Amino acid sequence: MADNGKRKTKLLDQLESGPWPSFVTEIKKASESSPVCDDLLGQLELSYEEKQGHWKHGGIVGVLGYGGGVIGRYSDVGDRFPNVAHFHTIRVNQPSGWFYSSEAIRTLCDIWERHGSGLTNMHGSTGDIIFLGTKTSELEPIFKELTEAGFDLGGSGSCMRTPSCCLGPARCEWACYDTMKLCYDVTMAYQDEMHRPPFPYKFKLKAAGCPNDCVASIARADLSIIGTWKDDIRQDDAAVAEYAAQGLDIRKDVCDRCPTRCMDWDGQKLTIANRECVRCMHCINVMPKALRPGVEKGATILIGSKAPIVQGALLSSVLVPFVPAEELLETLQELIKRLWEFWDENGKNRERIGELIQRVGMAGFLDAIGLDPVPEMISAPRDNPYIFFQAETEEK
Amino acid sequence: MATQPTAKRITDIGPPNYEKFLHPVITKNYGQWKYHETLAPGVLCHVAESGDKIYTVRAGSPRLLSIQSLRLFADLADKYCGGHLRFTSRNNVEFMFDDVAKIEPLKRELQAAGFPVGGTNNSISNIVHTQGWVHCHSSATDASGLVKSVMDELCEYFTEQKLPAKLRIAVACCLNMCGAVHCSDIAILGIHRKPPKVNHAVLPKVCEVPTLIASCPTGAIRPATVEGKQSVEVIKEQCMYCGNCYTVCPAMPMNDPENDGISIWVGGKVSNARSVPKFTKLAIPFLPNNPPRWPEVVGAVVNIVNVYAQNAKKFERVGEWIERIGWPRFFELTGIPFTRYHIDDFKHAGLTYARSTHIRF
Ligand code: HEM
Numbered sequence: 001m002a003d004n005g006k007r008k009t010k011l012l013d014q015l016e017s018g019p020w021p022s023f024v025t026e027i028k029k030a031s032e033s034s035p036v037c038d039d040l041l042g043q044l045e046l047s048y049e050e051k052q053g054h055w056k057h058g059g060i061v062g063v064l065g066y067g068g069g070v071i072g073r074y075s076d077v078g079d080r081f082p083n084v085a086h087f088h089t090i091r092v093n094q095p096s097g098w099f100y101s102s103e104a105i106r107t108l109c110d111i112w113e114r115h116g117s118g119l120t121n122m123h124g125s126t127g128d129i130i131f132l133g134t135k136t137s138e139l140e141p142i143f144k145e146l147t148e149a150g151f152d153l154g155g156s157g158s159c160m161r162t163p164s165c166c167l168g169p170a171r172c173e174w175a176c177y178d179t180m181k182l183c184y185d186v187t188m189a190y191q192d193e194m195h196r197p198p199f200p201y202k203f204k205l206k207a208a209g210c211p212n213d214c215v216a217s218i219a220r221a222d223l224s225i226i227g228t229w230k231d232d233i234r235q236d237d238a239a240v241a242e243y244a245a246q247g248l249d250i251r252k253d254v255c256d257r258c259p260t261r262c263m264d265w266d267g268q269k270l271t272i273a274n275r276e277c278v279r280c281m282h283c284i285n286v287m288p289k290a291l292r293p294g295v296e297k298g299a300t301i302l303i304g305s306k307a308p309i310v311q312g313a314l315l316s317s318v319l320v321p322f323v324p325a326e327e328l329l330e331t332l333q334e335l336i337k338r339l340w341e342f343w344d345e346n347g348k349n350r351e352r353i354g355e356l357i358q359r360v361g362m363a364g365f366l367d368a369i370g371l372d373p374v375p376e377m378i379s380a381p382r383d384n385p386y387i388f389f390q391a392e393t394e395e396k
Numbered sequence: 397m398a399t400q401p402t403a404k405r406i407t408d409i410g411p412p413n414y415e416k417f418l419h420p421v422i423t424k425n426y427g428q429w430k431y432h433e434t435l436a437p438g439v440l441c442h443v444a445e446s447g448d449k450i451y452t453v454r455a456g457s458p459r460l461l462s463i464q465s466l467r468l469f470a471d472l473a474d475k476y477c478g479g480h481l482r483f484t485s486r487n488n489v490e491f492m493f494d495d496v497a498k499i500e501p502l503k504r505e506l507q508a509a510g511f512p513v514g515g516t517n518n519s520i521s522n523i524v525h526t527q528g529w530v531h532c533h534s535s536a537t538d539a540s541g542l543v544k545s546v547m548d549e550l551c552e553y554f555t556e557q558k559l560p561a562k563l564r565i566a567v568a569c570c571l572n573m574c575g576a577v578h579c580s581d582i583a584i585l586g587i588h589r590k591p592p593k594v595n596h597a598v599l600p601k602v603c604e605v606p607t608l609i610a611s612c613p614t615g616a617i618r619p620a621t622v623e624g625k626q627s628v629e630v631i632k633e634q635c636m637y638c639g640n641c642y643t644v645c646p647a648m649p650m651n652d653p654e655n656d657g658i659s660i661w662v663g664g665k666v667s668n669a670r671s672v673p674k675f676t677k678l679a680i681p682f683l684p685n686n687p688p689r690w691p692e693v694v695g696a697v698v699n700i701v702n703v704y705a706q707n708a709k710k711f712e713r714v715g716e717w718i719e720r721i722g723w724p725r726f727f728e729l730t731g732i733p734f735t736r737y738h739i740d741d742f743k744h745a746g747l748t749y750a751r752s753t754h755i756r757f
């Protein structure tokens with residue numbers, strides 16, 4: 001023990017210097033209000049000494065009537081660090097776009113000060129507010145106080161995970177639909193599926209307002225909603241000229257970087273062959289005052305991305321090339337209904353929907369959910385000749 | 397277990413509606429933004445069709461935040477932003493307000509409190525990362541300590557915008573990769589290199605054997621009778637050290653201080669700008685776990701960033717740069733040795749073999 005009665009953490013202390021904010025300092029700050037943090041530091045120091053973790057899985061914990069939202073966590077050295085012997089995580093559903101009032105932040109802090117370690121993640125990789133470390137007996141009181149303050153738990157386990165979105169129309173001129181509202185509406189529509197795990201495995205949905213995809217939806221959601229537009233890029237020639245006058249090399253930095261080379265700059269006038277534009281956002285990113293997405297806005301729906309576990313990682317691929325913004329919620333709900341039916345009937349335990357599609361083939365999947373194949377779904381037609389013709393075609 | 401429900405138990409209310417958290421200027425101009433400018437690293441100005449402006453100051457955070465720091469953010473939001481704040485998808489904190497005069501004092505207060513301002517445009521934004529030794533059972537390394545050590549060295553790239561393009565780094569502490577590491581410019585990934593050790597004495601008491609066998613994605617676990625007791629054995633050749641079995645059965649520990657370590661991956665991206673989204677590819681198969689500051693990992697990442705910064709053209713993300721110069725030149729420029737582990741041997745491995753004579757000499 002050090003002089004102040006706190007544990008000695010020689011290795012961790014070395015992570016308090018340097019310009020980047022230190023998580024060790026944060027844990028020490030939290031220990032002002034919650035002594036369990038001292039045991040966390042003690043166990044972490046031990047991990048740093050031994051180069052191995054000291055957490056284990058244990059019995060399932062949760063709040064009454066919910067099958068998710070709490071991740072049970074137990075120490076395998078609880079005898080030495082009794083205050084973290086039980087150290088469960090709580091996932092609290094974040095507001096769309098991670099916007100808060102200072103009052104809401106203080107409310108969350110007060111609840112967590114009364115019932116837990118005072119340590120949070122703002123935010124977990126799924127998007128939830130993470131309350132890091134409490135005992136089983138505190139779960140029900142926390143839940144009661146959270147719901148009274150207007151907050152609810154997020155998803156964990158084989159359920160609909162907490163949807164998340166970019167801030168979209170709240171502060172971004174490129175948002176092609178209302179990501180914030182869609183995320184909120186979808187979250188509200190599937191409360192049951194979020195709180196009572198009904199699936200073979202997890203299901204994630206992320207909403208990005210444009211192809212810049214600031215929430216990485218194409219890489220980390222089973223259903224990726226990415227804003228786009230159908231008509232021409234809106235172009236302000238005077239503003240283009242102004243960029244040129246300010247020294248932007250429009251040929252080299254804009255036209256030559258366009259993936260389809262559909263832009264031309266003759267020194268005076270910028271011309272875009274909009275039918276060949278793939279909506280990559282590059283030119284718009286470079287000249288935000290001069291170029292903007294068109295006005296016929298909506299989103300592309302992509303399906304199936306997931307991390308490597310279990311059968312290897314995938315990126316989402318196009319399922320519906322374009323849905324107008326105003327039809328998005330309704331289309332999505334219908335699609336989700338069919339997807340879940342298919343997954344429910346055919347999915348194996350711990351098989352993500354992307355893996356299921358790989359297993360049964362995209363074509364069979366499309367038949368099952370009643371979508372017609374369209375060429376936007378592929379980068380190229382198949383290059384192998386092993387075509388399995390369907391029975392009825394042969395009989396004809 | 398949960399206690400008895402109270403009389404009026406509230407459930408399934410979902411998150412609070414975001415509308416009440418928006419700054420009035422945002423509510424007024426919702427969906428009506430015209431363009432934006434980056435006034436300085438970490439400082440944005442968005443201009444609405446109405447001519448209204450909203451300023452944003454973005455600061456880095458360690459993601460693991462105490463309620464004490466959150467209350468500090470709340471106080472700053474009250475002082476400068478009428479009580480409004482938000483967090484970004486990469487765990488930065490953002491303050492929004494409509495008075496240009498507040499930029500400098502707010503920046504100063506954030507910096508004084510230890511939260512650097514930056515992370516916009518062609519910078520290295522915050523590192524997305526996972527739990528590691530702070531809270532997870534399957535971690536091969538710590539995440540927060542790695543992030544702190546790497547960002548301490550790269551902080552100037554956060555507070556300035558001097559790279560050819562954006563550079564995104566992610567850390568995951570095991571190959572479950574809870575944090576989207578597979579599509580970053582540079583990914584730092586904890587790895588185990590040995591199959592789990594089966595604790596035959598405990599296993600029959602704490603684990604359900606069929607569930608355990610089913611948990612293995614490669615079918616590497618089969619039933620076995622050891623000293624007369626029902627247990628399991630692991631087929632070494634089939635195990636890729638994912639830790640799934642340990643998740644369902646605590647008698648299958650993975651942790652191994654000598655063999656656990658870190659791999660480095662490069663060239664992924666998420667956005668659709670210019671080229672399509674890409675996965676990260678293996679750069680360095682193994683570096684030792686060397687807490688508290690992981691000098692080998694920090695050195696390797698800083699080297700890749702520096703070589704990229706010197707050689708890439710404007711707008712080229714790491715993956716786009718490598719596509720232009722080719723992988724042989726990437727290994728040559730960075731001085732990273734190319735080994736047998738760089739060649740894929742899992743399913744569909746052939747897709748990454750060079751199937752042409754397009755070779756740069
Ligand atoms: C067998 C596979 C997996 C296991 C055993 C596993 C286990 C865990 C555990 C135990 C945690 C809690 C960490 C903690 O707070 O203590 C966690 C967190 C998380 N996992 Fe996984 N995971 C698996 C796969 C995945 C996959 C495939 C993804 C996503 C692609 C994922 C995404 C997440 C996310 C987003 C978190 C929150 C972590 C954070 O924000 O730091 N997990 N996982």
Ligand code: HEM
Pocket residue numbers: 125126204218219220221222304305306307308312313314315316568572573574575576577578579583584585661675676
């Ligand atoms: C360097 C190796 C890799 C690392 C460290 C890594 C890490 C991660 C992490 C941390 C996530 C979680 C995202 C979340 O929090 O929601 C993730 C998701 C994902 N990864 Fe990777 N990954 C790697 C390689 C790959 C590869 C090679 C692929 C594909 C071939 C891939 C495809 C995916 C996909 C599709 C997801 C979707 C996320 C989800 O299930 O929600 N990853 N990855």
Ligand code: HEM
Pocket residue numbers: 383384385
């Ligand atoms: C079931 C699939 C296939 C069968 C049965 C098949 C059969 C054949 C046969 C019988 C020949 C003529 C060989 C000779 O006269 O010496 C040939 C030539 C060739 N095949 Fe295939 N092939 C198949 C798939 C493919 C695929 C997928 C490719 C390329 C992607 C391919 C590329 C070629 C080429 C380049 C030649 C030489 C053509 C030439 O010299 O004019 N084949 N194939």
Ligand code: HEM
Pocket residue numbers: 097165166167168171172212213214215285432483484485486487488515517521522562564666667669
């Ligand atoms: C210059 C114009 C851009 C603006 C105004 C912009 C705006 C934003 C905003 C508002 C966020 C925070 C999103 C959220 O947390 O909900 C964000 C994050 C992000 N954006 Fe963009 N974006 C721009 C261009 C791009 C481009 C071109 C890319 C990729 C090539 C990109 C990739 C990302 C990524 C990866 C994040 C997460 C980064 C972080 O939170 O620090 N953005 N962007």
Ligand code: SF4
Pocket residue numbers: 166167168172173174175176208209210211212213214215
């Ligand atoms: S994804 Fe597009 S709309 Fe959403 S914040 Fe990023 S740039 Fe803006």
Ligand code: SF4
Pocket residue numbers: 257258259260261262263272276277278279280281282283284670
């Ligand atoms: S959005 Fe991309 S594809 Fe379309 S014109 Fe601009 S640079 Fe070219």
Ligand code: SF4
Pocket residue numbers: 526527528532533534535536568569570571572573574575
């Ligand atoms: S990446 Fe692995 S070790 Fe890290 S939090 Fe996720 S499951 Fe745990």
Ligand code: SF4
Pocket residue numbers: 591592611612613614615616617630634635636637638639640641642
């Ligand atoms: S670590 Fe993964 S691959 Fe190895 S035995 Fe366990 S579940 Fe199977």
